Every structure is written in C-alpha cells, then in structure tokens.
Amino acid sequence: MKPRIEVVAIDCLMLRLFDEIAESNMPWILAASERIRTCFAVHLIELVPSYTTMMVHYDGLGLTPAQARELIAQALTDLRPETRNLGQCHVLPVWYDVSVGPELTLLAQRAGCSVSEVIRRHSEHEYQVFALGFAPGFAFMGLVEEALAAPRLNTPRKRVASGSVGIAERQTAAYPAQSPGGWNLVGRTPSALFDRERDGYSLMQPGDRVQFAPVSHAEFIRLGGDDTPQEALA
Amino acid sequence: MSHLLIQASTPLCLLQDAGRFGVRHLGVTQGGAADWLSMAWANWLLGNSPDAAVIEITLGGLTLVAKADCTLALAGADLAATIDGQPLKPWRSFVLKQGQTLVFTRPLSGARAYLAAPAGFVAPQVLGSCATVAREQLGGPDGFGRGLVAGDELTYAGHAGQLRELPCELQPVFSANPALDVVMGAQMGAFSGQSTFDAFNSAWTLDTRADRMGIRLLGPALVYQGAPMISEGIPLGAIQVPPDGQPIVLLNDRQTIGGYPRLGALTPLALARLAQCLPGEGVHMRPTTQEAAQRQHVVFMRRFVA
Numbered sequence: 001m002k003p004r005i006e007v008v009a010i011d012c013l014m015l016r017l018f019d020e021i022a023e024s025n026m027p028w029i030l031a032a033s034e035r036i037r038t039c040f041a042v043h044l045i046e047l048v049p050s051y052t053t054m055m056v057h058y059d060g061l062g063l064t065p066a067q068a069r070e071l072i073a074q075a076l077t078d079l080r081p082e083t084r085n086l087g088q089c090h091v092l093p094v095w096y097d098v099s100v101g102p103e104l105t106l107l108a109q110r111a112g113c114s115v116s117e118v119i120r121r122h123s124e125h126e127y128q129v130f131a132l133g134f135a136p137g138f139a140f141m142g143l144v145e146e147a148l149a150a151p152r153l154n155t156p157r158k159r160v161a162s163g164s165v166g167i168a169e170r171q172t173a174a175y176p177a178q179s180p181g182g183w184n185l186v187g188r189t190p191s192a193l194f195d196r197e198r199d200g201y202s203l204m205q206p207g208d209r210v211q212f213a214p215v216s217h218a219e220f221i222r223l224g225g226d227d228t229p230q231e232a233l234a
Numbered sequence: 235m236s237h238l239l240i241q242a243s244t245p246l247c248l249l250q251d252a253g254r255f256g257v258r259h260l261g262v263t264q265g266g267a268a269d270w271l272s273m274a275w276a277n278w279l280l281g282n283s284p285d286a287a288v289i290e291i292t293l294g295g296l297t298l299v300a301k302a303d304c305t306l307a308l309a310g311a312d313l314a315a316t317i318d319g320q321p322l323k324p325w326r327s328f329v330l331k332q333g334q335t336l337v338f339t340r341p342l343s344g345a346r347a348y349l350a351a352p353a354g355f356v357a358p359q360v361l362g363s364c365a366t367v368a369r370e371q372l373g374g375p376d377g378f379g380r381g382l383v384a385g386d387e388l389t390y391a392g393h394a395g396q397l398r399e400l401p402c403e404l405q406p407v408f409s410a411n412p413a414l415d416v417v418m419g420a421q422m423g424a425f426s427g428q429s430t431f432d433a434f435n436s437a438w439t440l441d442t443r444a445d446r447m448g449i450r451l452l453g454p455a456l457v458y459q460g461a462p463m464i465s466e467g468i469p470l471g472a473i474q475v476p477p478d479g480q481p482i483v484l485l486n487d488r489q490t491i492g493g494y495p496r497l498g499a500l501t502p503l504a505l506a507r508l509a510q511c512l513p514g515e516g517v518h519m520r521p522t523t524q525e526a527a528q529r530q531h532v533v534f535m536r537r538f539v540a
Contacts, residue, residue: 012499050466050491
C-alpha cells in the first residue's frame with residue numbers, strides 16, 4: 001500500500017490506497033474509513049469507498065484543503081488492516097433458474113461445465129462488497145472465479161427484474177430494484193436490498209461479505225420472491 | 235390547508251432542496267437544486283434557510299393557482315412568468331392572491347427558475363431530503379421520485395415577512411459565453427498536452443444531451459493517455475471524458491461512482507452558472523487551483539450570508 005492524496009474538487013480529496021482490485025484491499029479500506037470518520041468528525045460530508053480508493057468530501061467552509069490533507073495523513077498514521085471483521089456477513093437466498101437467470105446456460109457453455117456446476121461455484125465463494133453504486137443499494141461484489149467471468153451483454157436489457165443476480169467480468173451483484181442493466185443474469189433473490197425504512201437503508205455496505213445460498217422455487221416464493229420470468233419484462 | 239394548486243406541469247418541474255447527504259456510499263445520488271445559488275436567493279428573499287424546499291422549474295410549462303393568499307419568492311431564470319397575464323420578474327418576493335394564476339412559459343434568460351415559499355414547501359423527507367430523483371424513486375410530492383403533475387396541491391408552514399427584492403448588484407447575470415472555473419485535478423495530468431491546452435482555450439457548446447445527471451460539451455476531442463481506471467467516487471461538477479473525447483459535466487443526479495478519467499471539477503459558482511445554460515449555448519473553461527477556489531468561495535459565502 002502506498003497511499004496518495006489527489007485533488008478531485010473544491011471540497012473533495014481522493015485517497016488512493018491501491019492500484020489493483022483485490023479482496024485483500026477491503027480490511028485496509030474499512031480501517032481507513034473508520035479512522036477518517038473519526039478524524040474529520042463533523043467536517044465530513046461524504047466518504048465514498050470504492051475498490052482501491054476513498055473519496056473524502058468535507059465541509060469546504062470549515063476546513064482548508066491543507067487542513068483536510070493533514071487530517072487524512074493523521075488518519076493513516078500507523079494504519080493497520082481491520083481484523084475485527086467490521087463488515088457484516090450476509091447470506092442471500094437465490095433461486096437459480098433459467099427463467100429468472102437466462103444467462104445460466106451461456107455461462108455454463110463458456111466455463112465448459114453444467115448449469116448446476118455454475119450454480120455450485122457461484123454460491124460457494126464468500127464475496128467482498130467493494131463498492132455501492134449504479135443505483136441505491138447496488139453492491140459490486142467479487143471476485144468471481146475466472147472461469148465464470150463474462151463480459152456484459154452487448155445490448156443491455158431495458159428492464160432487469162428487481163432482485164436479479166448477475167455477473168459482469170469478475171464481479172457479481174444483485175439489482176435492488178427493476179432497472180436497465182447489462183449483467184449476465186443467473187438467478188433472483190427475494191431479499192430486500194434497499195429499504196428506505198431500514199436503519200442504514202442498504203442491506204449491504206462497503207466492506208461487507210456476502211454468500212449466495214441456492215434455494216428452491218417453493219422457498220423463493222415462501223420468502224416473498226416474485227417469479228415473473230425475466231423475458232416477460234423484456 | 236392547501237396554498238397552491240398545480241394546474242399544468244412538465245417532468246422538469248420538481249421539488250428540490252440541497253439533496254441527500256451521508257448516503258453516497260450506498261449508491262444514492264445527491265439530487266437537489268442544479269442552481270444551488272438561485273435556490274438560496276429564492277429562500278433568502280423569504281428569510282428561509284438556504285436549502286428549504288423549493289420548486290425547480292426548468293424551461294417553463296408550470297401553471298399554479300393560489301387557493302389562498304400566498305407570499306412566494308422567485309429567483310434564477312426568467313421564464314417569462316406572469317400573474318394573471320402581468321409579467322413577473324425574478325429576484326423578488328411577491329404576493330399571489332387567492333384565485334390568481336402564476337404561469338411559467340419559456341426561457342427568456344437562463345434555464346431554471348426557483349419558486350420558494352415561507353419556511354419551504356411541505357414535502358415528505360426521504361433519506362433526509364425531498365429532492366426528486368425519478369431514477370432512484372426518491373423524493374418529490376409522493377416520496378417516490380415523481381415530478382409535479384396537474385392536480386398536486388402544495389402547502390407551506392411559514393409566515394412571510396415584508397416583500398423584498400434582491401439588490402441589482404447581487405443578482406446573478408446570465409451573460410453569454412460564461413467562463414466556468416475548473417478546479418484542476420483528478421486525471422488531468424494524464425491527458426495529452428494538446429488536450430490540456432484545448433480544454434482551456436476552446437469554445438465549448440452545450441449538447442442537447444443535457445439533463446440533471448450531466449451536461450455534455452461539444453468541442454475538440456480530448457485525448458486521455460493514462461491507464462484504464464477502476465471505478466471511484468465522483469464529486470459534484472466533475473468533468474469526465476468518455477472515450478469519444480467530449481467532456482460531460484456531472485450534475486446533482488450523477489451516478490455515485492464511475493471509471494471515466496476526469497479533468498477536475500467545476501467550482502460551485504461555475505456549476506450554478508452552467509445550470510442556467512441551454513443546449514447550443516457556449517461556455518469557456520478557466521483553470522483554477524483547489525486552494526484559490528476554496529479561498530474565493532469562503533469569501534463569497536460570507537458576503538452571501540451577510
């Protein structure tokens with residue numbers, strides 16, 4: 001890790017911690033987040049972590065750029081990776097089925113294995129939440145094993161069903177609400193990913209860990225899932 | 235008690251405030267008034283806090299009828315507003331009597347007008363704000379991102395003081411070809427030398443692809459020579475350059491993270507000015523540093539508060 005601080009706006013600095021995406025980044029990013037929150041206290045407006053960076057948006061009327069840099073430097077002094085597992089671990093039930101995950105077959109072909117093998121491999125890994133973006137509660141997770149990685153669809157779908165679980169390159173994610181999207185869909189989760197009434201709003205937060213748990217159609221419905229086939233939305 | 239009835243509206247007439255904060259790490263965009271300065275003046279005219287809930291009217295198309303006597307304030311663009319046919323200029327508070335109709339028709343100067351009410355319009359708070367973001371289904375009169383539509387009724391809870399007008403010398407002027415200050419930073423050093431020159435020495439024209447997420451500028455293609463980027467947080471006003479080389483200034487409803495290289499970001503005053511530009515209008519970019527921009531902004535805000 002060789003931290004660098006870069007100017008990105010009148011009241012924002014980018015703290016760049018790494019050059020590559022790696023699951024091992026996250027304990028450092030969690031630790032740095034916690035320190036920055038403490039050091040900036042009321043002067044912090046937003047802290048946006050992502051894969052290798054953290055954008056620090058502070059109160060530009062209360063701090064000069066030099067003071068903000070000083071606070072970031074303070075926050076990084078003797079920084080150690082977080083070992084207390086600050087992030088939560090979530091188990092997301094997923095109904096893997098071609099009707100809600102039309103790219104299951106394609107991914108199986110690419111990987112040269114059966115659909116059930118794709119499901120087994122996608123659901124056995126514990127993923128890290130690297131960042132949230134694209135839509136409220138949309139968590140970019142990884143890393144998906146190389147064999148299951150696949151580029152985004154050439155033509156994004158106009159409507160991807162809420163709860164859809166997809167793969168793009170070596171990342172996986174679940175759509176919190178119906179939206180356009182170009183990820184390869186493999187299944188659907190009945191879990192509410194973004195809820196304005198919930199404390200913290202988003203089920204997943206940066207640095208959390210996620211495991212997908214295959215469930216039957218009956219269980220998916222019992223948990224409140226909507227089994228409208230994806231193609232009925234297209 | 236209802237104060238105002240919306241008789242006609244467009245998808246660009248929205249309840250706004252300063253937007254949502256403390257939620258960017260959850261993928262929730264900021265939202266809020268695109269021209270924060272005009273919103274602040276509209277509120278100042280009524281003695282409100284600068285970010286009390288207002289109506290943002292882009293281009294016109296809004297008709298309101300008073301159901302009771304109302305004191306309101308108007309700032310920002312001149313959208314050829316009339317009260318029962320009589321012209322109403324911005325930068326003042328005014329009385330709309332019961333039964334009178336306020337109409338916004340078309341942009342004469344600027345693009346976005348802000349209508350304020352005493353203590354702000356009453357609106358559901360969603361994630362700490364009423365800012366309307368249709369894409370995220372947040373804010374607005376229903377709390378789910380809907381713009382204002384005919385039949386909506388709006389109320390406010392405050393009491394109006396004396397009518398005020400913003401002194402002429404404080405009124406923002408929307409003159410042609412404004413210079414927009416850019417805080418240099420982000421990946422600016424990874425653009426070609428020619429591109430750095432072009433960015434600050436070319437006439438840029440607003441594309442028709444302009445909305446509350448971003449405004450695309452047309453001009454010489456800017457060439458990024460750095461390595462592909464990993465997605466990272468994007469600040470308000472960031473100037474990102476996609477592979478076609480035509481910069482996009484990211485506004486209030488931008489996505490929260492992204493992986494296009496950026497030249498830096500507009501200052502708050504430059505953003506407010508850009509928000510009043512229409513497609514086809516020209517702008518210039520003027521380089522500044524974070525330190526200089528911050529010092530100037532602190533001075534400006536002191537004067538503004540006084």
